[in-house]
Amino acid sequence: SQQGEEDPQALSIQEGENATMNCSYKTSINNLQWYRQNSGRGLVHLILIRSNEREKHSGRLRVTLDTSKKSSSLLITASRAADTASYFCATDADPGGYQKVTFGIGTKLQVIP
C-alpha cells in the first residue's frame, strides 16, 4: 500500500516563480526522501530529511517535515524550465521498516519559460 501521497497532482507555473509540493503519509517514519523524474527517465534522488529534522536545504530546494501532521513539503525557489519534471516523496514502507521505501503518486510540475 502507498504511504506517501503528493499534492497537488499537477502544477503549472511561470519561470522564476516558486513551486511548492506537499506529501502526506500515514504511519511513523525514519526518513523521508524526495526524488525527481524527468520524462522518460529514471528517478533521481534530491534530498533526504530525517524524522528528527524540521527543515533542510539543498541549493534552490527547501524541504520541511512536520511529523505531528505527517506531512512534508518541497519548495523549489526561482524555478527554471529545466525543473519541469515529476516529483515524488518516498517514505519507509512500514513502521520501523528501513530496507525499502514506498513512493507516492507524484506531482507533475510544468515550468513555463
Place this chain on the structure above:
Amino acid sequence: DAGVIQSPRHEVTEMGQEVTLRCKPISGHDYLFWYRQTMMRGLELLIYFNNNVPIDDSGMPEDRFSAKMPNASFSTLKIQPSEPRDSAVYFCASSLGASSYNEQFFGPGTRLTVL
C-alpha cells in the same frame, strides 16, 4: 561508474511470450530493487535483494513474475507468460545500504508493451 544499466530499453512482445528484463547495478551496491511504473498504479516495488538474496517479493503480482540475482552484478526479471496488463515501464534501482537511509540510483527503465 556508468550507473545502473538496464536492457533492453524497449520491448514489444505478443501476449503469451516470455519476457526477460536485465539489470546491472552500480558496483559495490548491496541492495537491488525492481519497480514497475504505470499511470494507474504509480511506482510499485516488485521485489528487492540484499547481497543477492531476495528479501521481499510481496510486490510481485503473480506467479508469472520471477526475479533472480545470480551474482552481485546482474539481475533478471522474467514474465512468463506475458499479458497486455503487464505493459509498463520497469525500473531497476540499487543502493549502498538500506533505501530508507540511502539514496537509490535508478536505471533508465525498460518500456514493455505486450500486444
